[in-house]
Amino acid sequence: MLEYRYDTQLLIDGENLDEDEIDAYFKANFRGDSLLAVGDEDMIKIHYHTNEPWKVLEYCSTLGEIYDIVVEDMDRQSRGLKG
Numbered sequence: 001m002l003e004y005r006y007d008t009q010l011l012i013d014g015e016n017l018d019e020d021e022i023d024a025y026f027k028a029n030f031r032g033d034s035l036l037a038v039g040d041e042d043m044i045k046i047h048y049h050t051n052e053p054w055k056v057l058e059y060c061s062t063l064g065e066i067y068d069i070v071v072e073d074m075d076r077q078s079r080g081l082k083g
Contacts, residue, residue, distance in 0.1 A: 004032050004049035007072040011043040014064020
């Protein structure tokens with residue numbers, strides 16, 4: 001069993017986005033690992049493993065428009081099932 005089940009990925013289209021602030025917010029408020037928050041002030045790509053992807057989506061939606069949202073169940077994938 002994986003510690004963090006859901007691979008959560010999305011793009012944030014916004015203004016004045018700050019990778020460091022987003023990274024710090026994730027680390028202070030969410031349980032998970034494998035965080036990537038990369039981009040520029042207009043677009044950030046998020047990749048995060050967590051058990052509560054809905055919290056990630058909720059937070060990211062406050063930063064701008066979110067799209068290309070992918071939430072994959074890595075536990076199912078590890079058992080050879082569709083994630």
